[in-house]
Amino acid sequence: MNSMNHVVQFGTEEDVQVLMEKRRHNGTLWQAVFMFSVSLAMLFLIMLIFSVVNTTFGYVVLVNEVESSTLIAQKDSVSSFTRAELEQVAFSRLSAGILRRVEYEKPIADRSDEELIALIEQYIIKPKVRKTWGLWDSLFNKIEIDRYMAENEGSYAVFRSWVNSSFLVADQSSDPLNAGIRTALFGSLWIILVTLVFAFPIGVGAAIYLEEYAKDNRFNRALQLNIFNLSAVPSIIYGLLGLAVFVRAMEPITSGALILGIEDSTANGRTILSGGLTLGLLVLPIIIINTQEALKAVPDSLRMSSYGVGATKWQTVWNHVLPASFDRILTGTILALSRAFGETAPLVVIGASTFISIDPSGIFSKFTTLPTQIYQWSARPQGAYRNLASAAIVCLLILLLIMNSTAIYLRARINRKKRLEA
Amino acid sequence: MSVKAYEVNMPFVGAKSAENPIIEMKDVDIYYGDFQAVKKISMEILERHITAFIGPSGCGKSTVLRSINRMNDLIPNARLEGYVLFNGYDLYDERVDPVLIRRRIGMVFQKPNPFPKSIYENIAWGARINGYKGDMDELVQTSLQSAALWDEVKDKLKKGALQLSGGQQQRLCIARALAVFPEIILMDEPASALDPIATGRIEELILDLKTKYTIIIVTHNMGQASRLSDYTAFFMVDENRTGYLEEFGDTEQVFLNPRNKKTEEYISGKFG
Numbered sequence: 001m002n003s004m005n006h007v008v009q010f011g012t013e014e015d016v017q018v019l020m021e022k023r024r025h026n027g028t029l030w031q032a033v034f035m036f037s038v039s040l041a042m043l044f045l046i047m048l049i050f051s052v053v054n055t056t057f058g059y060v061v062l063v064n065e066v067e068s069s070t071l072i073a074q075k076d077s078v079s080s081f082t083r084a085e086l087e088q089v090a091f092s093r094l095s096a097g098i099l100r101r102v103e104y105e106k107p108i109a110d111r112s113d114e115e116l117i118a119l120i121e122q123y124i125i126k127p128k129v130r131k132t133w134g135l136w137d138s139l140f141n142k143i144e145i146d147r148y149m150a151e152n153e154g155s156y157a158v159f160r161s162w163v164n165s166s167f168l169v170a171d172q173s174s175d176p177l178n179a180g181i182r183t184a185l186f187g188s189l190w191i192i193l194v195t196l197v198f199a200f201p202i203g204v205g206a207a208i209y210l211e212e213y214a215k216d217n218r219f220n221r222a223l224q225l226n227i228f229n230l231s232a233v234p235s236i237i238y239g240l241l242g243l244a245v246f247v248r249a250m251e252p253i254t255s256g257a258l259i260l261g262i263e264d265s266t267a268n269g270r271t272i273l274s275g276g277l278t279l280g281l282l283v284l285p286i287i288i289i290n291t292q293e294a295l296k297a298v299p300d301s302l303r304m305s306s307y308g309v310g311a312t313k314w315q316t317v318w319n320h321v322l323p324a325s326f327d328r329i330l331t332g333t334i335l336a337l338s339r340a341f342g343e344t345a346p347l348v349v350i351g352a353s354t355f356i357s358i359d360p361s362g363i364f365s366k367f368t369t370l371p372t373q374i375y376q377w378s379a380r381p382q383g384a385y386r387n388l389a390s391a392a393i394v395c396l397l398i399l400l401l402i403m404n405s406t407a408i409y410l411r412a413r414i415n416r417k418k419r420l421e422a
Numbered sequence: 423m424s425v426k427a428y429e430v431n432m433p434f435v436g437a438k439s440a441e442n443p444i445i446e447m448k449d450v451d452i453y454y455g456d457f458q459a460v461k462k463i464s465m466e467i468l469e470r471h472i473t474a475f476i477g478p479s480g481c482g483k484s485t486v487l488r489s490i491n492r493m494n495d496l497i498p499n500a501r502l503e504g505y506v507l508f509n510g511y512d513l514y515d516e517r518v519d520p521v522l523i524r525r526r527i528g529m530v531f532q533k534p535n536p537f538p539k540s541i542y543e544n545i546a547w548g549a550r551i552n553g554y555k556g557d558m559d560e561l562v563q564t565s566l567q568s569a570a571l572w573d574e575v576k577d578k579l580k581k582g583a584l585q586l587s588g589g590q591q592q593r594l595c596i597a598r599a600l601a602v603f604p605e606i607i608l609m610d611e612p613a614s615a616l617d618p619i620a621t622g623r624i625e626e627l628i629l630d631l632k633t634k635y636t637i638i639i640v641t642h643n644m645g646q647a648s649r650l651s652d653y654t655a656f657f658m659v660d661e662n663r664t665g666y667l668e669e670f671g672d673t674e675q676v677f678l679n680p681r682n683k684k685t686e687e688y689i690s691g692k693f694g
Contacts, residue, residue, distance in 0.1 A: 309524070309551075310524045
């Protein structure tokens with residue numbers, strides 16, 4: 001009877017087999033689709049990394065403006081000069097203006113051989129980039145590079161890593177071989193500091209209000225909806241807002257004229273403060289939403305137990321809800337900041353400088369940032385700037401990676417601490 | 423019924439007679455928005471007795487329990503009509519601060535919910551925020567002793583509370599409630615998430631506490647209600663899903679000679 005019933009309800013053994021086969025097949029198919037999606041994403045990521053790394057390393061064909069053999073007869077390389085020869089060349093061939101500046105910074109007699117060689121290369125020999133090749137061509141297409149050198153009299157090839165120590169510490173330069181990202185790096189760090197100081201307290205405060213205090217009425221629902229919408233507003237719009245409000249309307253404040261009495265500020269509102277506030281507005285909705293999610297994840301039973309012993313709302317929030325959600329708030333904030341770190345459009349709109357070689361000295365300085373710098377370099381026609389852009393991208397990616405790993409590390413640490421204490 | 427004029431401290435009368443109940447409810451209706459959760463609840467709760475609230479799911483017994491220390495205030499749109507008197511003072515007078523009420527009328531919840539902090543801090547925190555001026559170590563010890571937990575945790579007071587077993591956590595929650603010197607302890611199914619052995623210990627503890635505290639306990643366990651309580655309130659739910667008080671009286675009378683047919687059916691396990 002029972003087995004009969006089974007056949008009536010689920011079909012014969014064969015039917016069961018067929019259906020089972022179909023179900024398995026269905027599952028395998030979807031698994032394949034998901035795997036394909038992952039592989040595609042991985043492929044694009046690898047392509048991205050390859051393209052960046054490819055342009056960051058490779059051969060550069062250079063032509064010297066002055067050959068070293070014309071400085072000291074029979075010597076083809078500056079590095080084979082003796083100390084006396086180095087000093088002699090420096091004194092005799094440097095123009096008076098440069099010589100005075102160089103001597104002012106550090107007397108030539110006090111400089112080491114390496115420093116003198118670098119000095120002579122930069123100001124006297126003046127190698128000029130003729131053409132650059134990527135890593136791939138450098139490794140597998142050397143013939144073409146040799147052919148190019150043969151066609152160009154006096155040219156020579158050097159394998160160059162565009163990311164190097166002088167790239168990190170040098171400021172901007174019209175000569176790609178001497179250009180660096182120091183000012184951009186400092187600009188980025190200053191901006192992100194201002195963004196953090198502005199957006200973190202306000203964002204967390206707003207989230208606490210909305211999540212813990214606000215009543216569920218029409219006004220607050222509209223507020224919430226608008227915060228969601230704001231997080232989806234394109235960043236360039238924030239740039240326009242920043243331009244109108246921080247750069248133009250609040251110029252006396254953002255240029256420092258009102259506070260520090262800087263009268264002759266050339267930044268006229270296009271300062272780190274303006275940039276940081278603009279990016280702060282940009283990440284504010286993200287921080288608010290993220291913090292709200294973190295607060296929502298705190299179980300209500302924790303709040304109830306706090307109220308149950310006669311705690312006020314603020315005591316409950318401060319002593320229990322915030323500690324329980326702090327790890328999520330922190331990670332969310334760091335991730336929001338790393339988004340701000342990579343923003344370009346709003347800063348271009350509010351007027352990040354295209355070319356400055358002075359480090360920002362405070363929140364009222366002019367600035368440029370890493371992404372802005374990358375944008376500027378990649379827009380230039382000369383090939384060597386593309387290599388510089390790639391090198392800057394490598395630095396930017398490493399910085400973002402560090403920020404995101406810090407977020408993960410802090411989260412794990414706080415979690416472990418919470419587990420041990422709880 | 424007479425309502426005394428508002429006083430911040432609502433002096434404790436220490437009444438132990440039917441004329442002066444510690445909690446008195448008169449025609450209490452509770453609404454969540456438009457939904458009426460319970461209607462026309464009237465009862466009197468005597469000091470240093472255990473009163474059990476029983477009834478099928480959704481009959482509003484937890485709602486009534488939470489209205490006694492104004493925990494319902496935390497639910498948006500919750501509203502109460504009628505009177506809840508504490509020693510004769512109106513708990514829902516607009517001048518009453520619910521925060522003060524919750525210190526004097528403590529609560530233990532269904533799921534053990536200690537703070538994710540150390541055992542010591544679980545006890546001390548409530549006392550500290552309420553301005554306790556005595557010796558904190560002593561308070562922690564006496565509270566844990568009253569909750570029959572001291573011997574098990576005295577060597578690991580600095581350890582995290584969440585490392586304790588479920589039953590220990592629940593006793594810690596009771597100790598935490600005791601540490602702020604409440605007069606009444608509300609318990610919302612305090613043993614329903616525990617195994618039978620832990621439940622037994624909690625029940626023993628509740629009977630011990632009766633000598634000092636007034637206890638109101640919501641339970642789904644008929645045996646527990648009959649073992650523990652002196653008085654039993656049986657709640658039912660009408661066709662609009664609104665709860666009401668079907669029968670209230672001596673536990674012995676309610677269980678052995680229910681006046682009401684529904685009570686009898688529920689107690690004998692015919693529904694619910």
